[in-house]
Amino acid sequence: MISVHILIYFFSSISIVIGINPLAHKDFFDVRQLYSIKSLFDAGVHLGHKTGVWNPLMKQYIYGDRHGNHIIDLNETDRHLFLALNVTSHIAYRKGVILFVCCRPQFQHLVQKTARECQEFFVIQRWRGGILTNAHKLLPVPRLPDLIIFLSVPYNMDAIRESAQANIPSIGIVDTDCNPNLITYPIAGNDDSLSSLELYCRLFSTAILNAKVQRQNDDNYTIDKSNDGETPRDNSRAEMAS
Amino acid sequence: MKDSNFENMLRHSKFIGIGKPGKKKVTGHIKHVVGDDLYVDFGGKFYGVVKRPSYAGDRGYKLGDSVTIRLRDTEVTGHFIGQSRHMTLCEADISLT
Numbered sequence: 324m325i326s327v328h329i330l331i332y333f334f335s336s337i338s339i340v341i342g343i344n345p346l347a348h349k350d351f352f353d354v355r356q357l358y359s360i361k362s363l364f365d366a367g368v369h370l371g372h373k374t375g376v377w378n379p380l381m382k383q384y385i386y387g388d389r390h391g392n393h394i395i396d397l398n399e400t401d402r403h404l405f406l407a408l409n410v411t412s413h414i415a416y417r418k419g420v421i422l423f424v425c426c427r428p429q430f431q432h433l434v435q436k437t438a439r440e441c442q443e444f445f446v447i448q449r450w451r452g453g454i455l456t457n458a459h460k461l462l463p464v465p466r467l468p469d470l471i472i473f474l475s476v477p478y479n480m481d482a483i484r485e486s487a488q489a490n491i492p493s494i495g496i497v498d499t500d501c502n503p504n505l506i507t508y509p510i511a512g513n514d515d516s517l518s519s520l521e522l523y524c525r526l527f528s529t530a531i532l533n534a535k536v537q538r539q540n541d542d543n544y545t546i547d548k549s550n551d552g553e554t555p556r557d558n559s560r561a562e563m564a565s
Numbered sequence: 566m567k568d569s570n571f572e573n574m575l576r577h578s579k580f581i582g583i584g585k586p587g588k589k590k591v592t593g594h595i596k597h598v599v600g601d602d603l604y605v606d607f608g609g610k611f612y613g614v615v616k617r618p619s620y621a622g623d624r625g626y627k628l629g630d631s632v633t634i635r636l637r638d639t640e641v642t643g644h645f646i647g648q649s650r651h652m653t654l655c656e657a658d659i660s661l662t
Contacts, residue, residue, distance in 0.1 A: 364574045370610040373642045375651030386575075390585050392610075392639060397571040500653070515610055515655060517596075 343541075345416060352412035352534055354405060357526055360397050363404075366522040368512040369395045371499035381499045384511030393499045395511050407494045407508040408530045411470065414492075415441075415534035419469030423527075424482055426450055427475035430520050434474055437524040441531040444468065450482040455489040467491060472527060475514055476501040496523060579608070586636045590662060595630045605632055605659060609639045613659030634659045 345351040363369070371377070371385065371393030386396035415421060423445040425434040431447040438445035451461065459465045471486045473479050473495040480502075486493045487505040495506035496514045503509035513519040575581060583589055593607030603626055604612040613634060617626050626632070638658040642651040 360569050360571050361574065364571065364578075367608070367610060369571070369575065370580070372610075372653060373640045373651065375642050375644060376640075376653050377650075386571075389581065394575065500650075513610060 345413065350405075350409065352409070352416070352530065352537065354408040354412060354530055357408065357529055358404070358522070360401055362522065363397050363400060363512070366513075366518045367516050368400060368519045368522065369397050370513045370516070371395050372515075376500045378500055378502055380502055380504060381497065381511065384497075384503075385499060395499065395513070400511050403508065403510045404512075404526070407510050408526060410492070410508055411472070411494065411527060412530045412534040414470045415531040416538050418538070420444065420466065421531060422446065422468035422471045423474065424450065424471055424479050425474035426478045426482075430474060430517070433517075433520060433524055437528045441528040441535075443531060446482070450479055452481060453485070455485045455491065458489075470494065473506070474520060474523060476506070583636075586638055588635045588637055590633060591636050592631060592633055593659075595626060595628055595632060598626070598628050603632075605634055607634060607636065607657070607659070609636075609657055611640055611655055611657045613657035615659055615661055618661060633662045635662055 369386070374388050374391050374393055377385075377393055384395055384399045386394045388394065411421065421441075421443040423434050423438045423443065425431065425445075425447055426449060435445055435447050454461050455467060458467055467489060468491060471482070471491055471493045473483060473493060476483065476495045476497050477500065483493060483495065483505050492507040493505075494508045494510065495501070495503070496512050497503045497506065497509045498512070498514045501514075503511075510523075512523070583591070591607045593605040593613065595603050596606045596612060597604035598617075601617045603615050603617055605615065606612050613636070615634070636657065636659055641654040641656055641658050643654075644651045
């Protein structure tokens with residue numbers, strides 16, 4: 324509760340300085356423009372596993388089955404992906420630390436490249452147990468990430484459990500064989516094909532980079548306004564008024 | 566509007582059009598070559614894995630080649646007695662034609 328208040332306070336002070344409230348917009352960073360249902364479909368995001376492999380908890384995201392193959396409902400995926408990209412953008416905008424986790428050997432290189440592109444962090448080798456819950460002993464700097472993006476959920480169940488214990492919001496691509504329960508923002512979708520993984524990586528990296536550019540622009544704008552010789556702005560009064 | 570509708574796209578997709586995989590002939594591309602194993606991408610969820618035929622020698626079936634395959638199943642899954650869920654090999658069941 325305390326952290327929420329601090330966040331709100333932090334946020335309200337920024338918004339007053341720059342004169343806009345990003346959280347008041349439904350789609351402040353235009354993440355809706357980044358993808359369409361057609362692009363998801365072309366990347367094979369709707370392809371699920373065989374019906375025998377499924378996790379019944381995924382039932383709400385499944386459209387149906389075709390000759391024993393589950394099909395994921397892209398309308399649901401669209402809704403969740405939009406939410407997740409929006410959250411990612413807002414966290415990147417507020418200078419949060421974002422961590423990509425994907426310990427599946429097939430996609431290690433892709434995830435590493437994506438994280439480096441948008442200047443964020445990644446774990447692609449084995450997840451060391453306790454790196455979040457025992458951070459003060461294991462890490463030189465006890466700064467935990469503000470958001471963790473899991474790109475291969477079945478390979479990282481221990482990491483997901485840990486992020487839930489450490490109260491860190493998580494985004495996960497959940498296929499029809501995954502358990503979505505401990506993930507804050509699950510996105511139902513194919514996590515086995517290279518084409519869909521490339522799409523997710525592109526979307527997340529674009530969302531993060533856009534938010535960072537936006538932040539840069541807003542910071543510059545504030546600096547310019549305060550240095551243009553007008554009367555200095557009284558932030559404390561503005562905060563009280565809000 | 567019609568194109569962006571998921572139900573419509575699914576109905577007119579090749580995945581639905583092909584029906585049951587049962588030994589249908591499809592075209593794919595070789596995406597990886599590991600030793601004698603060829604990983605063929607035919608547009609499904611998983612790559613199909615086949616051994617390079619002995620008659621091909623070292624010259625045939627290179628990376629990026631287009632190949633015609635028979636698709637037996639889009640995913641190899643199995644079930645052990647006593648388990649409630651199937652397990653998957655994460656590959657498709659194919660053979661070269």
